Amino acid sequence: MAQQEFALDPPQCGSHVPEWLDTGACVMRGLAVTHAAEMIAGIRGIARAAPFRRMPTPGGGVMSVAMTGCGAAGWCSDTQGYRYVARDPRTDRPWPPLPDAWRELACGAAERAGYTGFVPDVCLINGYRPGARMGLHQDRDERLDAPVVSLSFGLPALFLWGGLKRTDACRRIPLLHGDVVVWGGPSRLVFHAIAPLRAGEHPVTGPCRYNLTFRRVGA
Numbered sequence: 554m555a556q557q558e559f560a561l562d563p564p565q566c567g568s569h570v571p572e573w574l575d576t577g578a579c580v581m582r583g584l585a586v587t588h589a590a591e592m593i594a595g596i597r598g599i600a601r602a603a604p605f606r607r608m609p610t611p612g613g614g615v616m617s618v619a620m621t622g623c624g625a626a627g628w629c630s631d632t633q634g635y636r637y638v639a640r641d642p643r644t645d646r647p648w649p650p651l652p653d654a655w656r657e658l659a660c661g662a663a664e665r666a667g668y669t670g671f672v673p674d675v676c677l678i679n680g681y682r683p684g685a686r687m688g689l690h691q692d693r694d695e696r697l698d699a700p701v702v703s704l705s706f707g708l709p710a711l712f713l714w715g716g717l718k719r720t721d722a723c724r725r726i727p728l729l730h731g732d733v734v735v736w737g738g739p740s741r742l743v744f745h746a747i748a749p750l751r752a753g754e755h756p757v758t759g760p761c762r763y764n765l766t767f768r769r770v771g772a
């Protein structure tokens with residue numbers, strides 16, 4: 554039947570074809586959107602055990618983004634610098650476990666981007682309110698031979714994607730609810746940032762944006 558032939562065509566919409574930013578780095582639009590509600594509920598559960606907190610910076614400031622995390626270790630910033638720690642310094646308890654479904658989603662996203670065998674052991678969770686931003690940085694506190702898989706939920710953000718030098722020009726990549734970015738290999742140390750979040754109201758997250766990054770810290 555004609556209808557069946559039509560159904561057998563590969564879906565164009567929702568096929569999440571990677572858009573390459575550079576070699577080793579891509580955006581997959583909407584790849585995580587069907588997981589949003591369950592992941593946001595999961596974030597709320599994690600935040601009950603390991604509350605979101607705005608961390609001090611080595612420079613004496615306070616980050617505008619609120620953070621928590623789950624998995625084998627959590628990322629911490631203070632006046633001494635940045636590092637991963639096995640226990641949450643705020644509660645002195647281990648970080649909540651990384652949900653299996655999250656690990657599988659991150660692993661599948663990495664595979665679509667060409668990174669087979671990626672098994673994250675940590676997930677950092679960033680909470681942005683309007684005005685919150687993340688300055689230009691490289692992600693270099695974890696294993697550099699594994700990619701970073703980043704999921705965006707809620708209010709749109711402007712992701713600034715630079716180069717391997719701090720002074721390289723940045724491209725402006727809008728990230729919407731459900732978008733996934735993966736970077737690794739030759740792009741693993743690309744400088745990136747998030748522009749100040751614009752105020753708004755999202756039907757799923759209200760006045761905020763969540764970003765989850767999956768990484769490998771341990772052997």
Ligand SMILES: O=C(O)CCC(=O)C(=O)O
Nearest residue numbers: 679687692703747764766
């Ligand atoms: O919020 C984002 O999309 C990026 C966050 C980020 O770069 C990080 O947590 O290292």
Ligand SMILES: [Fe+2]
Nearest residue numbers: 690691692745
């Ligand atoms: Fe980063």
